[in-house]
Amino acid sequence: MASGSPLQPTLGELIASLSLQLTTLVKGEVELAKAQVAEKGKSMGLGIGLFVGAGLFGFFAFAVLIATAVLGIATALPAWLSALIVGVALLLFAGLLAFVGKKSLDKAKEVKPEPVANLKQDIEIVKDGFTS
The missing domain is CATH 1.20.5 (Single alpha-helices involved in coiled-coils or other helix-helix interfaces)
Structure with missing residues (x-):
């Protein structure tokens, strides 16, 4: 049984195959993690941009309300x-x-x-x- 039959791989072939499959699995997981981080970054960037826009419009709305208060008081004074x-x-x-x-x-x-x-x-x- 020293020589393996063509249907059954040798122990060395099994270890080489396992090593290759493990390397492929790790590379795939790393690529998946990169894709997930990139997607999360895009989503967070969009969210932050929208919050900045909301803050800017909130600032202008507050300025308009201040002007409204001035004009409202100006009706009596x-x-x-x-x-x-x-x-x-x-x-x-x-x-x-x-x-x-x-x-x-x-x-x-x-x-x-x-x-x-x-x-x-x-x-x-x-x-x-x-x-x-």
């Missing part, structure tokens, strides 16, 4: 005064947002991670686990 009122209100709102943002940043600065101390604590916990 002079136009310059109504624009001044709306401008001051917007500045107050911007100041409030800045104040809240600063408070949030200051609060974030209070949390100071200490990686060295945490690492030492982790080492002590592991040492205690081994000694127990």
Whole structure:
């Protein structure tokens, strides 16, 4: 049985065939992953572009609403005064947002991670686990 029959492959032929098939399978999986990433990238790009467009139109809509507020107040007051009122209100709102943002940043600065101390604590916990 040293010589294989033409119908049955030898062990070496089986290993070579397995190696070739495995290589083909891995290459196919890599190509599939590339195609999926490319498709996901296109979809994400389109989504991001649409969000940017929505933000731009939202900005213009907000500007129109501000102009509408100015014109609405101008029916009872002079136009310059109504624009001044709306401008001051917007500045107050911007100041409030800045104040809240600063408070949030200051609060974030209070949390100071200490990686060295945490690492030492982790080492002590592991040492205690081994000694127990």
